[in-house]
Amino acid sequence: MIQVENLTKRYAGFTALDRVSFEVAEGTVVGFLGANGAGKTTTLRILSCFMPPSEGCARVGGFDTVRQGHEVRRIIGYLPESVPLYGDMRVDEYLRFRARLKGVTAAAAQAAIDRVVSRCKLTEKRRNLIKALSKGQRQRVGIADALVHDPRLLILDEPTSGLDPDQRLEVRHLIAELGADRTVLLSTHILPEAEASCSHVVIIHRGHVVASAATTALANAEGHWMLVHSGAPLSNAPENHYDAVTDRSSIRCTTQLDAAAMASVAVVAGRQVLELSCHRRTLESIFMDVVGGRSDLA
Ligand SMILES: Nc1ncnc2c1ncn2[C@@H]1O[C@H](COP(=O)(O)OP(=O)(O)OP(=O)(O)O)[C@@H](O)[C@H]1O
Ligand SMILES: [Mg+2]
Numbered sequence: 631m632i633q634v635e636n637l638t639k640r641y642a643g644f645t646a647l648d649r650v651s652f653e654v655a656e657g658t659v660v661g662f663l664g665a666n667g668a669g670k671t672t673t674l675r676i677l678s679c680f681m682p683p684s685e686g687c688a689r690v691g692g693f694d695t696v697r698q699g700h701e702v703r704r705i706i707g708y709l710p711e712s713v714p715l716y717g718d719m720r721v722d723e724y725l726r727f728r729a730r731l732k733g734v735t736a737a738a739a740q741a742a743i744d745r746v747v748s749r750c751k752l753t754e755k756r757r758n759l760i761k762a763l764s765k766g767q768r769q770r771v772g773i774a775d776a777l778v779h780d781p782r783l784l785i786l787d788e789p790t791s792g793l794d795p796d797q798r799l800e801v802r803h804l805i806a807e808l809g810a811d812r813t814v815l816l817s818t819h820i821l822p823e824a825e826a827s828c829s830h831v832v833i834i835h836r837g838h839v840v841a842s843a844a845t846t847a848l849a850n851a852e853g854h855w856m857l858v859h860s861g862a863p864l865s866n867a868p869e870n871h872y873d874a875v876t877d878r879s880s881i882r883c884t885t886q887l888d889a890a891a892m893a894s895v896a897v898v899a900g901r902q903v904l905e906l907s908c909h910r911r912t913l914e915s916i917f918m919d920v921v922g923g924r925s926d927l928a
């Protein structure tokens with residue numbers, strides 16, 4: 631659905647993106663992760679034809695974002711980082727205006743508005759002036775706008791920014807629902823959220839892609855098994871398997887088979903096996919590793 635090849639963007643001599651390449655397969659929900667200033671918004675703006683790259687190319691649905699911008703715009707719904715809205719319009723007026731701009735016929739517009747207003751939980755506010763909405767409600771109008779022409783690809787720049795925890799959960803569910811029949815690329819700082827809603831993640835750091843994988847592959851690859859038994863270290867357990875911070879009765883194994891083997895060794899040696907568990911690393915700790923432990927993350 632998306633192919634990005636060697637995308638480079640320079641702002642007045644500053645290189646914000648440096649030969650960024652990644653792909654997004656049709657039907658996946660992909661999280662685009664990175665610290666403040668990593669280049670997420672820059673990439674998403676190029677993908678949504680908001681601005682051209684300095685070098686490299688991006689294709690969306692097979693169309694080039696520079697030469698075939700019209701075709702690209704037709705198939706994407708884009709939620710920008712700060713949503714520009716007309717405060718003096720009512721929610722449904724604004725959505726009708728946006729739907730018509732995006733080529734939805736007058737006859738189809740009402741049903742399209744009803745659908746997105748209900749999906750984005752704006753039914754009670756549909757006759758309100760946009761300037762009288764809360765920040766989170768305005769964010770939901772932005773999401774409704776991105777959805778109103780039923781696009782095949784949704785590009786969402788921090789969709790849950792400014793939402794309360796309840797609404798965040800709602801939007802997470804909405805994204806999962808939307809991801810069932812379309813492709814979604816979303817940027818976020820909230821790593822557990824990416825872990826929950828995204829099948830794949832792309833991590834960008836200072837304009838470079840530093841990781842790109844299925845979310846489970848990334849987390850599983852770094853997992854380990856832990857066997858906790860009573861008593862002193864086992865004579866036949868490799869020394870470096872012992873967890874240095876404990877009282878030397880816990881053994882760290884890299885595979886389930888190793889852990890099972892060590893459990894039998896412990897039992898044969900007359901020890902009590904207190905725990906055998908699998909510890910998967912969180913996306914957050916992997917992220918901190920690949921971006922070098924930077925602390926400027928929300
Ligand atoms: N219009 C611009 N002119 C000059 N520099 C810019 C411009 N837009 C972005 N930059 C710079 O490019 C880099 C990447 O910015 P970008 O907005 O893509 O980051 P981001 O990953 O979206 O960050 P955040 O998480 O804070 O939204 C930053 O160093 C930023 O200062
Ligand atoms: Mg940004």
